[in-house]
Structure formats: structure tokens, C-alpha cells
Amino acid sequence: GEMTSKPLPLLAALAAALAMPALAADVQGATNDPYSLPAGGEQGLDMAVVDPEAMPEEPEQADERLFDMEEGWNGAPVDLMRPVHPLYTELRRALVRYQMDWSRLPRTLIPEKGLALAPGTTDPRAMMLRQRLGLGPVDPLSPTASPYDGLVEERVRDFQAAxxxxxxGKAGPGTLAALNRGSGFYERLIAINLERARRLPAPGTANAKKYILVDAAAARLWMFEDGQPVDSMKVVVxxxxxxxxxxxxxxxxxxVNxxxxxxxxxxxKLVAPNVLKYGVGFMADKRYQVLNNWEDDAKVIDPATVDWKAVASGATELRxxxxxxxxxxxxxxxFMLPNNYGIYLHDTPAKDLMQKDQRQLSNGCVRLEDARRLARWLFGEMPRAQSEDAEQRVDLAAPVPVYITYLTAGITPEGRLAFAPDTYGRDSRLLARFDPLAPRRTVGGGR
Known part of the structure; x- marks a missing residue:
């Protein structure tokens, strides 16, 4: 059926779905995850609590008395009585706009197999596409006989952008799959991301003064001051x-250094086979050192004393x-945020990776497009080490909260709603609980 429900019932339905016990396979890390989620937290929505002091205050939207449960929320883009993260307010408005633009159209299913539909085509599916986009019959006086006219092309472009x-302006397999998924799917996706945004620090609260937000879905980092974004950069996650x-x-x-x-x-996998092939000189060429353990006071040892065959086979673990x-x-x-996941932010010589659209390419750590810019924002200048050859620790005057989340629906700098691919499959697990019969399909692209 067609989903024209108001956002609040949608969020209430999401809350009800998420109140069901999670499936065992849905747990984010593993059974040995060193950190807990907040009380009543949900994998894929909530951030693990590494530092309790970093946690934002309990979001006010959790208090449903802000809304009249009978009337629901009337959809007016009003400011709430209590502060929320600006992204929450923007996404809430975007959901209303999305429902107005795309939720009231006919649910015509269009076969996805076949060539991409393009202006001027005589493919019979073009008529179905026209109907799905809510456009009337072709103007008999139109110079083109094709149902895929300029009007359809413009509407397809709007749909793709949204x-x-x-x-x-062409309806290929990815566009047809998104049309066939229907607006309800995307409304639920916005609702999931509203929940994620609700968990971020609200302006005026203790942790909103100065913090870093990393979005692993869009592979971007934002610097926030006084609750508002002041700078942003690409990252690899x-x-x-x-x-x-x-x-x-x-x-x-x-x-530093x-x-x-x-x-x-x-x-x-990489070092030991090369030492066995080229000899211990490989270590000096690559400027690698071997240490005797993983402690802070570990000693450098001679690579010639190591059993490299045992290291290559995995029998010996070597630092x-x-x-x-x-x-x-x-x-x-x-940039160190001490945690048992071994996650930190760092500079990278591989700047070419920042040109890619999909930047989910690291072992889990966050590589920065412009580490010096982040350092200047934190310290007022790029901290220097006393020696070129040794690592040096520089403490921040006061700790800065870092929030790593996963926003598959967000707002572009131009103010447009934008969806990011569900690279980690977190949405599909949540959506399956929202609608257990829904097929698990990732956003973006065809089948």
C-alpha cells in the first residue's frame, strides 16, 4: 500500500519494531565487544560508550510528552521546545518534503531487466515509468511520439537527485530498483537516521561546545563548535x-612524527615473506624495526635473530x-582517543584515495584528508616534535569528544536530502526488524 503516514507514527512504529529483541547475529562487533551500548541501546543506531563523559545527554526526543500521541506531529518545521542536534531538525524537515514529493505517487512496478530507459525510447516500460512518476498521458500534439519526453527526463533527474x-536522466537498473522499492523504504531509512541524529549532542549541552563527528557511511568528518559545523573534510574509513x-x-x-x-x-602476510625473499636488508630499506613485545618500554631487537619462517606461517606473532x-x-x-578497538584518526601519505566516492578502504581507523587542518583547529597550530626521528606525545589542553556514527541519510551542503550506500549492512538489519518480510537489499545500484 501507499505510505502517507506522518513522521511521528513512523518513528513510533520504528521504536516498536526496535523494542523487539535483537537477533543474535545483529550484534555490531562480536560477543567479546569491550564496550557496552547505552541502556536500552540498539546495535546500528547507538554509539558504544568508550568514555562515559563523552556521551551526549539523554536526547529530549525520547520524552514523547513533547508530542500529542493522539494527534501525532503535524509536520510543521517548528523548532522543538528543547534543543536537538541540527541534523535531527533538518532530517525531520526533509522527511516532510520527501513525503510531499514522492510518497503520494502510484505504486506501479516496472520490470528492471532490459536496457536503460532513455528519452525517445519506444520501450513499453516507458509508459509504466511515466505512470509511476505521476505524469499524465503523452500530449498528442507533442513532436516526439515517445512517452519518455522531456517531462519524464526532468522528473527522473529529480528522483535520482533525491x-x-x-x-x-536515464532510468537504468539502479533507478528502476529505487522506484520499485517505493517511498516507504526510504521513509523508514530517514526514520532510522533521525534516530541516529537524535543521539548526537544538542546545542547548548556540555559536549556540544567543541567536538568531532565522523560519519562512516559518507566517509566525512565534521568539526563542530557551539553546536554548529564549522569545517569538514573527507576521510577513509x-x-x-x-x-x-x-x-x-x-x-x-x-x-607527532x-x-x-x-x-x-x-x-x-607482507613483511615476513619479503624478508625470506630479499634478506633482512628489506627491513632497513622499508625503515622497519622489530620490537621484543607490545609494551611501552619495548626494546628494539636485531631482525637477524628472528625466525621469519615461523612469523610467515603465523606460528609466531611479531611486533x-x-x-x-x-x-x-x-x-x-x-590523533589518539584511547579505546580497546584500536581506532584512532591519522594523517596518510595515500591522498589519492580521497578522490574515490566510496572511501571504506581502511582496517577500521580513520585516515584524514587534511590532518594539519584538524591539528590547527584543535591546538591553534600544528604541534611540532623536538626530533625528526622520534614520536612525541602532545596532550590536548582539554579532551575533545569524538562521535563516530553511520548516517545513510543526511543533508548536503546545498541543503538537499542525500542517501549514502549501506556499506556495512547496518540499515538492512534494522529494516528487517522493522519489516521482517522485507527483502534485504542494499541502497543504491540494481539487484
Whole structure:
């Protein structure tokens, strides 16, 4: 059926769906996750509590007395009586606009197989597309006989822009799949992201003075002051196999001229085979050192004394680090928010990755497009180390909260609603609980 419900019943339905017990397989990290979610928290919506002091105050929207449950919310873009994160207010308005623009159209299903539909086509599906977009019959006096006229092309472009699809005015498999999914799917998606936005710090609350927001879905970082965004940059985040966790933590210090401690699996897969092939000189060429343990006071040992075959086979786990400077994988600076996930923010020499649209490419850590700019925002200047060759810790005057979330619906700088692909599959797990019969399909692209 057609979904023309107002946002509040939609959010109430979401809340009811999420009140059901989570499926065992839906737990974000694993059974050994070192951190808990807030009381009553939900995987994929809530941030894990790394530092309790970083947690935003309990969001006021949780208090449903703000609304008349009988009347619901009338959809007027009014400011709430109590502050919420600006994204919540913007998404709420976007949901009303979305419902006005796209929720009242006929639910005509269009076969997705076949060539992309383009202006001038004689494909019989063009008539179905016209109907689905709420456009009337073709003007008999029109110079083109095709039902896919300029009006349809313009409406397809509008639809693509509103649903985070490439805007080309042609109805290919991705656009047809989104049309067939129906507006209810996207309304639920906005509702899920409203819930995520509701958990971020509201202006005027203690943690909203100065904080960092990382969105792993859009692979972007924002710097906030007094509850408002003041700067933004691209980032690279974890792959679907090693996703960047949703968490609330405190950034306490930076390491200037950082060492790079290689993950043990990389030492076994990349370093050891090369040492066996090229000899221990490989270590000096790459500026790698071997350490005797993982403690802070670990000693450097001679790579010639290591059983590299045992390291390559995985029988021995070895700590290897890369010296600061040069092509060091951490770049010039590493921003530390101590946590047991091993997640931090860092500079990167691989700036070319920032040009990609999909930037879920790291082992989980957050690589920064412009680490110096973030450092200047935090310290007023880029902190310097006393020596080029050694890592140096510089403490922040006061810890700065860092919120890592996952926003698959957001607002562009131009004020447009935009959807991001559900790279980590968190939406599909939540949507399956909202509508257990719904097929699990990712946003963006065809089947």
C-alpha cells in the first residue's frame, strides 16, 4: 500500500519494531565487544560508550510528552521546545518534503531487466515509468511520439537527485530498483537516521561546545563548535570486513612524527615473506624495526635473530613498527582517543584515495584528508616534535569528544536530502526488524 503516514507514527512504529529483541547475529562487533551500548541501546543506531563523559545527554526526543500521541506531529518545521542536534531538525524537515514529493505517487512496478530507459525510447516500460512518476498521458500534439519526453527526463533527474543516485536522466537498473522499492523504504531509512541524529549532542549541552563527528557511511568528518559545523573534510574509513565501529570517545592527545605499528597479520602476510625473499636488508630499506613485545618500554631487537619462517606461517606473532617520517603510513600526526578497538584518526601519505566516492578502504581507523587542518583547529597550530626521528606525545589542553556514527541519510551542503550506500549492512538489519518480510537489499545500484 501507499505510505502517507506522518513522521511521528513512523518513528513510533520504528521504536516498536526496535523494542523487539535483537537477533543474535545483529550484534555490531562480536560477543567479546569491550564496550557496552547505552541502556536500552540498539546495535546500528547507538554509539558504544568508550568514555562515559563523552556521551551526549539523554536526547529530549525520547520524552514523547513533547508530542500529542493522539494527534501525532503535524509536520510543521517548528523548532522543538528543547534543543536537538541540527541534523535531527533538518532530517525531520526533509522527511516532510520527501513525503510531499514522492510518497503520494502510484505504486506501479516496472520490470528492471532490459536496457536503460532513455528519452525517445519506444520501450513499453516507458509508459509504466511515466505512470509511476505521476505524469499524465503523452500530449498528442507533442513532436516526439515517445512517452519518455522531456517531462519524464526532468522528473527522473529529480528522483535520482533525491535518492542519492547518479543524475543522468536515464532510468537504468539502479533507478528502476529505487522506484520499485517505493517511498516507504526510504521513509523508514530517514526514520532510522533521525534516530541516529537524535543521539548526537544538542546545542547548548556540555559536549556540544567543541567536538568531532565522523560519519562512516559518507566517509566525512565534521568539526563542530557551539553546536554548529564549522569545517569538514573527507576521510577513509573501515572496509565492510573491518568496519569502523560506532562509538563515543574522548580525544586526549596526539602523537607527532608517529611510528606505525603494523598489524600482526600484515607482518605475517607482507613483511615476513619479503624478508625470506630479499634478506633482512628489506627491513632497513622499508625503515622497519622489530620490537621484543607490545609494551611501552619495548626494546628494539636485531631482525637477524628472528625466525621469519615461523612469523610467515603465523606460528609466531611479531611486533614490527615503521620509523617516523618519509612514507610512514601514519603520516605526520596521529590523533589518539584511547579505546580497546584500536581506532584512532591519522594523517596518510595515500591522498589519492580521497578522490574515490566510496572511501571504506581502511582496517577500521580513520585516515584524514587534511590532518594539519584538524591539528590547527584543535591546538591553534600544528604541534611540532623536538626530533625528526622520534614520536612525541602532545596532550590536548582539554579532551575533545569524538562521535563516530553511520548516517545513510543526511543533508548536503546545498541543503538537499542525500542517501549514502549501506556499506556495512547496518540499515538492512534494522529494516528487517522493522519489516521482517522485507527483502534485504542494499541502497543504491540494481539487484
Amino acid at each position: 535518492h542519492g543516485l547518479p543524475v543522468d 573501515g572496509t565492510p570486513q573491518s568496519p569502523t565501529p560506532m562509538m563515543a570517545a574522548l580525544m586526549r592527545y596526539v602523537n 608517529p611510528y606505525w605499528n603494523l598489524p600482526p597479520d600484515l607482518v605475517a 614490527v613498527r615503521q620509523l617516523p617520517g618519509g612514507s610512514n603510513f601514519m603520516g605526520e600526526i596521529k
